[in-house]
Amino acid sequence: MNFEQARFNMIEQQIRPWDVLDASVLALLSSVRREDFVPAELRTLAFTDTELPLVGTRRALAPRVEARLLQEMQVQRGEKVLEIGTGIGYLTAMIGHKAQSVVSLEADPALAKAAAEKLRRAGLSNVQVREADGRQGAPGEAPFDVIVLAGSVAELPQVLLDQLKVGGRLLGIVGDEPMMRAVQVRRVGEKEFQTTELFDTVAQRLPGFDSRPAFTF
Template sequence: MNFEQARFNMIEQQIRPWDVLDLSVLALLSSVRREDFVPAELRTLAFTDTELPLGGGRRALAPRVEARIAQELQLQRTDKVLEIGTGIGYLTALLGHKAQSVVSLEADAGLARAAAEKLRRAGLSNVQVREADGRQGAPGEAPFDAIVLAGSVAEVPQVLLDQLKVGGRLLGIVGDEPVMRAVLVRRVGEKEFQTTELFDTVVQRLAGFESRPAFAF
């Protein structure tokens, strides 16, 4: 398989049409080898517009969603980032290339180990992957310039918003199937937050953030 041609096709046919036009993000998509992050048996599917199965009911985010998240965060080289849900580690790698440091929390021990090794091989020494479900974030290392929820939630947890710096932002995908929306929440004061709606999409619920069943009498 011609991976370079497949990567080019992914960018031109999936990523650009989804309004990912930031040149720095497009350059990263060209240079960070997604095929090195997906499970080995799925390498030939690394550039397809789909959520690849990871076992245990987990699925990887589609490439266009990862690219759009990386663009909308508008990371700076001085930013300290918290990611909830490492998955295959590809989005983590994109964040690591743009930020000063990334702490990524992954609930699945096997995925956490695999992603950490792939990120190490990719030379990203500024990224740490830890086995944790992420519901409480990383309060010991807060505040963060940016927090990324690499999966959906019913609502953005206040405990994570409280770990943002003033001026920091959190990107999450909020809602329940079949209606979900990516939002950017910016902390504009100690107790004040502003939310911007970005785009509609549907992605898997973050591990540990599953909606609880409604109480029934």
């Protein structure tokens, strides 16, 4: 299989038409080898426009969704990023190329181990992968400039929003099938947040984020 041609086709046929036009994002999509991050038996499917099956019921995000999230994050050099849901580690790697540091939390031990090894092989020493479901974030290292949920949630947890710096932003895919929406929430004050709706999509639910939290009084 000609991986370079497949990568080019992915970018031109899937990602650009989805309004991913940021030059730095397109450069990363061209240089970070997605086929090195998917499970070995799925290498020939690395560039397909679908969520690839992983362990158990887990699935990797589709490439166009990863690319759009990366573009909307607008990660700057010097920023600290928290990712919830490492998955195969491909989005993690692209974030690592942009950020000062990345902490990525993955609930599945096999996925966490595999992604950590692939990121090490890619030379990304500024990325840490930890086995955790991510519902509580990483409060010991907060605040973060960017938090990204690499999967869907029923609602955005306040505990994660509280781990943003003032001026920081959280990106996630919110809602229930068959319609979900990617949103960006920016912290504009100690207790003030602004939400921007970005695009409609559907993504697998992150482990531990299955239901809406109950109201407490």
